[in-house]
Amino acid sequence: MTYDFDEIIDRRGTNALNTDGFRGYIFHAGPEKVFPFKDEEFVRMWVADMEFATPPEICQAIKDRVDRRIFGYTMMYDSAYYQALSRWCRDRYGWDFPEEQLCFSPGIIPALYQLVEDLVGKDEKVLTMTPAYGYFLHACEYNDIELVESKLHQNSGFFTVDFDDLEEKASDPKVKLMILCNPHNPSGRVWTEEELRKICDVAVRHDLWLISDEIHCDLVRRGIRHTPTGKVLPDYQKLVTCMSASKTFNMAGLMFSDIIIRDPHERRHFRGRDKIAGMLNPLSIDAHKAAYEKCGDWLEQLKSYLDANFAYLDSFLKEKLPEAVFSVPEATYLAWVNMSGCLPGVEDLPGFFANEAGVLLEGGDSLFVGNAQGWIRLNLAMPRSIIETGLNRMYDSIQKYRKEHKI
Ligand SMILES: Cc1ncc(COP(=O)(O)O)c(C=O)c1O
16 A cells, blocks of 8 residues: 555644534534533544545645645636546546536535526425435525435345335426435445436436436445446436545545536526636645546555445444444445444434444434434544444443343
8 A cells, every 4th residue: 555544633623524513513512512522532433524634646736736826716717627527537437528518616515505496496396315415405495495205225234216216206296306316325325327227217207307416426345336327318408417526535625526517508507606606716626636637546545445444344243233234335435324223212323422432423314314213324434443443432332221221
């Protein structure tokens, strides 16, 4: 390994959501909320960013841009960034898109808010498969629009689409948009080409707008291949694809994402409604360009490290907590684990693990929009030594609970 994924980096004092924002995000509380652990004692396995350093090639690109010393208003005027992203997509996914379709947003979350507003009328509805990423719901709530859920099936932690249900929900004439998470957070499924085709067929049959959120597409287990929705639907004008190097290379704070909009009318509208008038952060452009041009090797090494973290979790659970339901995800660095068999009677799992184990994690219907009760999401993008500490603490807290409750 050239890159050191075992290094522990102190993030305190950097205004990181990960270290300082958990009270608000997980517990909807302020500084008044106290735990039996000091903030710095928590093992943090929650929000989806990584404890690994962003690749040095990206840090260097930012430094080089800093050396130019002027950070005035910036927009995308040259094609260099598009060329880098488009080559990445061609090489890795056998898919590409014309430059004119590329729009930008400070993040996929703000883009979702904007797209739901643009594409769905006030008395119309949005469809997604659950459990789903919380912001799919928040984007609908913000626009006062109903989110219809089609529950995924689950078997031993492996999630599949209920196609009959999806078809039925999509046939509601009020449903105008499907938000698809490809690959899927939180289940970690990488839809097979056949599954994706069937999902797309439903969208096309009902003439739905289709947002394909592909933010996790680079973070697949080794040997697994992501299929872009745009590849399955090469001509469908109502497709919007959301991508970013932010998750892959741990730079979500740089606020930059790619929103690929095929329909020219919606593209104009999306750009016209952009509240920052198309301006971009100059450091973010160079960082994302360097990611696509220079960081393929780093990504391969990261994937090996993550695969080993998942293998560690898998054997830990099999050996020590066989009641936990878990299947190694095909994508993401997030493990989705059903804990209800380990902790019968515990409803607030994030609260339990924060208070009893000093481990911060996300879970349940409150953060993942339905079909998620009893599940937790564990972030494994961190040095293995931290994972070992976190899992052992979780195990001890479960043993203590079971003893106290004579289970
Ligand atoms: C499916 C999905 N979409 C979007 C985001 C966030 O996107 P951004 O940081 O670009 O707003 C996340 C972050 O976890 C995610 O999991």
